[in-house]
Amino acid sequence: MSLDDDIDLLTNVPTLALFEPDALRLLAFAAQGVHVDSGEVLFRRGAPSDGAYVVRTGSIALTAQADGAAFLAGTGTLIDELAMFVEVDRDADAVAREPSEVIYLSRELVRRVLREFPSSAVAVRDGVARRLSELTRELADVGDRLQRLG
Numbered sequence: 387m388s389l390d391d392d393i394d395l396l397t398n399v400p401t402l403a404l405f406e407p408d409a410l411r412l413l414a415f416a417a418q419g420v421h422v423d424s425g426e427v428l429f430r431r432g433a434p435s436d437g438a439y440v441v442r443t444g445s446i447a448l449t450a451q452a453d454g455a456a457f458l459a460g461t462g463t464l465i466d467e468l469a470m471f472v473e474v475d476r477d478a479d480a481v482a483r484e485p486s487e488v489i490y491l492s493r494e495l496v497r498r499v500l501r502e503f504p505s506s507a508v509a510v511r512d513g514v515a516r517r518l519s520e521l522t523r524e525l526a527d528v529g530d531r532l533q534r535l536g
Contacts, residue, residue, distance in 0.1 A: 387442060389414055392489060399440055399464045404513045409503035416499075418490040422446070428465075428480035428488065435469035435476050437492035444486025450478035458483065470496040471514075 387395075392414040396402045405413060419442070422428055428439065428446060439446075441463045447456040448465065459465050459480075468474050470491055500507040 387487070392417070392442070395442060395462055396440060396489070398462050401464060401467055401470075401510065401513060402440075404509040405499070405506040406503055406509075409499050409506040412502070413491065413495065413499050414489075416495055418492070420488050420490050422482040422486050422488065424482055424484050424486075426482050428482065429476050431476055431479045433476045435466055435474055436494075437490055437496070438467055438470045439465040439480075439488040439490055441465065442487040442489055445483045446486060446488070447481050447483050448478040449481070469493060 389411075393411055396405075396410055396414055402410065402413070420428075420439070422444075429435070431450060441459050441461050443461060445461075446459045446463075446465060448459055449456045457478075465480060465488075466474075466476060469476075470493055473493075500510065
């Protein structure tokens with residue numbers, strides 16, 4: 387894929403769409419493309435993370451449960467978003483279901499781009515804060531429903 391194709395792909399990822407165009411261009415240019423063969427492990431649950439991945443082509447199975455139930459991440463899916471910003475352990479196994487290409491966004495790269503583009507940093511911070519607020523409301527609603535059932 388070309389740089390413009392990668393920029394178009396990243397533009398359609400909600401969190402990355404918050405980056406201003408020049409910041410997104412730098413991110414796409416400096417990111418690392420990674421090929422994974424069918425059945426190849428991208429990362430294991432519990433491993434320390436140092437960045438996130440966006441599926442460029444193919445599909446990656448994310449398995450977090452002992453029962454083996456998997457979420458299939460296809461083209462344009464951001465995997466391990468939080469790892470772009472903070473140190474966390476991987477919460478799932480990620481295994482290619484078919485030959486796949488992913489874009490690796492290291493935490494170091496994302497932080498560097500956000501330092502160089504402060505307005506993008508503000509937009510990302512505000513976007514993440516909105517999503518956390520929505521999640522908090524949804525969890526409170528679930529808690530209320532569970533109390534009514536109990």
